[in-house]
Amino acid sequence: MRTTLVRNIASLVTNDPERGDGPLGLVEDAALVIEGERIAWAGRTAEAPDADDVVDARGRAVIPGFVDSHSHLVFAGDRTQEFNARMSGRPYQAGGIRTTVTATRGASDEALGANVARYLAEALRQGTTTQETKSGYGLTVEDEARALRIAAEHTDEVTYLGAHIVAPEYADDPAAYVALVTGEMLDACAPYARWIDVFCEKGAFDGDQARAVLTAGRAKGLLARVHANQLTYGPGVQLAVELDAASADHCTHLTDADVDALANSTTVATLLPGAEFSTRAQWPDARRLLDAGATVALSTDCNPGSSFTSSMPFCIALAVRDMGMTPDEALWSATAGGAAALRRTDIGRLTPGARADLAFLDALSHVHLAYRPGVPLVGEVWRAGRRV
Ligand code: NIG
Numbered sequence: 001m002r003t004t005l006v007r008n009i010a011s012l013v014t015n016d017p018e019r020g021d022g023p024l025g026l027v028e029d030a031a032l033v034i035e036g037e038r039i040a041w042a043g044r045t046a047e048a049p050d051a052d053d054v055v056d057a058r059g060r061a062v063i064p065g066f067v068d069s070h071s072h073l074v075f076a077g078d079r080t081q082e083f084n085a086r087m088s089g090r091p092y093q094a095g096g097i098r099t100t101v102t103a104t105r106g107a108s109d110e111a112l113g114a115n116v117a118r119y120l121a122e123a124l125r126q127g128t129t130t131q132e133t134k135s136g137y138g139l140t141v142e143d144e145a146r147a148l149r150i151a152a153e154h155t156d157e158v159t160y161l162g163a164h165i166v167a168p169e170y171a172d173d174p175a176a177y178v179a180l181v182t183g184e185m186l187d188a189c190a191p192y193a194r195w196i197d198v199f200c201e202k203g204a205f206d207g208d209q210a211r212a213v214l215t216a217g218r219a220k221g222l223l224a225r226v227h228a229n230q231l232t233y234g235p236g237v238q239l240a241v242e243l244d245a246a247s248a249d250h251c252t253h254l255t256d257a258d259v260d261a262l263a264n265s266t267t268v269a270t271l272l273p274g275a276e277f278s279t280r281a282q283w284p285d286a287r288r289l290l291d292a293g294a295t296v297a298l299s300t301d302c303n304p305g306s307s308f309t310s311s312m313p314f315c316i317a318l319a320v321r322d323m324g325m326t327p328d329e330a331l332w333s334a335t336a337g338g339a340a341a342l343r344r345t346d347i348g349r350l351t352p353g354a355r356a357d358l359a360f361l362d363a364l365s366h367v368h369l370a371y372r373p374g375v376p377l378v379g380e381v382w383r384a385g386r387r388v
């Protein structure tokens with residue numbers, strides 16, 4: 001197989017502490033060898049082996065491609081008015097999801113697919129090489145299955161979120177909607193999905209309903225993740241830990257017991273600062289989670305209601321400025337943390353055997369992602385060993 005040597009990297013984040021300094025496994029004056037789709041070697045340029053082709057990084061930083069483990073890209077329509085109203089003081093409410101459900105049901109397959117492709121391309125330009133995405137704006141058997149079929153045409157990390165809110169048709173009979181989500185809808189959706197998710201929150205699903213949804217999904221072979229503790233305190237985080245969910249997402253309102261539970265589990269706390277930005281809510285306390293020993297991931301939550309950004313660099317900057325993370329911690333959480341939230345070991349690091357997913361930054365180091373917020377620093381992006 002052909003090999004490519006990337007040399008003259010000012011600083012390389014490997015996320016392999018045995019390969020370089022600190023938890024990021026940082027190597028200065030570094031090089032990488034890519035063989036096919038994988039990393040074959042990483043270290044200092046002076047020690048690099050020969051390869052068939054040579055690429056000069058021209059003194060830029062190289063990081064693993066971002067792993068965005070939480071987004072809602074299968075949707076139609078726009079909620080500019082709702083955003084405007086919030087910025088004039090109105091609170092965010094889960095009920096706004098209905099606006100997008102109506103628009104999504106009315107859209108063609110082609111329009112939905114084009115939307116997914118558009119936001120994936122937008123994310124890729126900003127360094128995201130793995131993107132999870134969810135259903136949740138269909139809320140009928142046909143519309144949820146269609147959303148997942150379309151999502152699966154674009155990414156392997158697909159999540160069934162029939163339990164986003166109770167479908168409007170079932171407003172008077174939520175139990176019947178839970179029965180649908182855990183029965184016929186699950187049967188139709190499971191073939192397209194790897195994950196099952198539920199919005200466990202006031203105005204969406206309570207702890208018992210969320211448990212029923214996740215348990216049914218697991219019985220069908222799906223792995224659990226949970227929208228937990230976003231708008232208020234609640235049972236979501238504890239449920240995620242109890243059911244060994246890969247991730248509890250949002251984690252904005254946490255008791256000490258919630259933090260302890262996360263710290264003593266393999267459930268990742270996925271923080272979504274774009275949502276707090278766009279809903280003017282309190283920031284999740286990443287420092288508290290990290291100090292307790294929890295694994296933290298950062299993701300965009302890209303959706304038209306609560307967080308309409310596809311930009312992982314933007315989320316990193318917010319996490320550093322407002323959530324108590326260091327630039328190193330935020331970079332780790334946006335790459336290796338996202339991989340952990342997807343229970344993946346082949347991505348999120350640049351070490352032999354890992355997939356060669358990487359971003360070149362027009363900067364000397366990854367710290368600039370927070371130090372120079374809003375500046376398009378992601379230059380080239382490579383996925384599976386190829387420039388994209
Ligand atoms: O993760 N919280 C639930 N779902 C999305 C918001 C969806 C919407 O408002 O359309 C979220 O923030």
Ligand code: FE
Pocket residue numbers: 070071072227301
């Ligand atoms: Fe979400």
